[in-house]
Amino acid sequence: MSKLDVLIVGGGPAGLAAAVRLYEAGIRDILIVEREKTLGGILRQCIHDGFGLTRFGESLSGPEYARRFIERVKELGIPYLTDAAVTEITPERAVTVVTREGLMVYHPRAVALTMGCRERTRGALAIPGERPAGVYTAGVAQAYINLYNRMPAREVIILGSGDIGMIMARRLTLEGAHVQAVYEVLPYPSGLPRNVLQCLDDYDIPLYLSHTVTCIHGDRRLEGVTISRVDEKLRPIPGTEEYHSCDTLILSVGLIPENELSLNAGVELDPHTKGADVDEHYQTSVPGVFAAGNVLHVHDLVDFVSQEAEALALAVGRYLTEEGFAEGTREIACGRGVRYTVPQRITGKEEFTLSLRVAAPMKDVTIVVRQGDAVIGKKKMKKALPAEMIRMKVSPVEGDGELEVRVDD
């Protein structure tokens, strides 16, 4: 069994940022394990621009953003394995890795979970109908076009207005496909407003809210879909069915943190984020196991993934050097209008960054964090959308008052 200070599971934006920051903090006995042939994670296939505006003050493509971290990893000589998959993490932090050279077992002092997320599929929605080819998740279609250089579509309908779906609507249009429309089951768009404008409106692609696909038709290849309007409880309204012929249905219906390994390690998940339940040091319920990035909760901006992973790195550094690393046990309650928070619990001893999402679109509101009677964090928002993660600094005070985050008018 090989000893190691930190093993980082996944070489995407979170894993790369964590590795660089750990190394810079003097923790050098680390290893990144990446299952793909090259580092970079999902950024490799995100060739559109808009990455790095917060971090670098310029608009980069995904591969360029990843490259800045990969070059730093190589410059510093941080060890990494590619084509290597972690198959098991035990609660005692024994990590099994399948590599080209054979099976390896590591016993690191700390594990950083940075596996990212995966897409919800047709199976998760249980759309009735036949099972022809031509039904892809947005990320799969993106991989076909941007990584494998194959055009998977001509006449396209998109279900779900997630950011990747809208970005694929533009991408498919630029490459010569005809995108008929985007249908969204919710009464508001799931993705960022800027993507509604620059990916749909710019190309005259209509967005139908409160609509969904209720049947898939086709024998070998997709021939068409049935679209229905839905009521306020998101149930299809009988009699509103319309048939649209198309050869491709792209699904952009949500992302789920990829936590099979975490569950195996005994990590407790938050049912709202589907990621680990962590304290402000990004430590999970299993001591020495930390999580950040999309595996913790789905982000809308990679810049914040990098930031979160760097905060994780600093906490892991402290965990390795300090004695008696305090575990956060004081829960933060989600009050009115708040869907989730990360961290879910804190020590209450230090300032931290709180990430949260609101439950529905709202205007002119204030996000308020209370500890008993004291307001320990406050942020005014002209508009708050579920599509946009909100981040704010929170400074706990002395005392053991109940912690709550809520949206006030």
Place this chain on the structure above:
Amino acid sequence: MTKTFTCIVCPNGCEISAETAADGLCITGEGCPRGRTYVMQEMTDPQRTIATSMRVEGGETDLCSVRLTKPIPKARIMEAVAAIHERTLKAPVASGSVVIAGILGTDSDVIATKDVAAAEA
């Protein structure tokens, strides 16, 4: 007349209103000065950047991802994509290298956004 814009300069996506009155333009709702500039631009000459792929000859892959370094007039996007698709690069291609200088006579360059090594003989 009041028109509402969604600013695309950054992910905040501010909703900005522009009201044309007899005595000029009144812009409200912008979170920063860049929003004001964006709306002025959007009202006179909307501009966008794009990303696509370009053919590569003799490379380990057949295509290389590329993007524009600066926005170009929105109306010329499909023309720019066609101009990019017309050309073929020779491998190796280095990320960041200019593959078309001044696309369509604008001051926006097309740059490669990934490395494409030469195919092994």
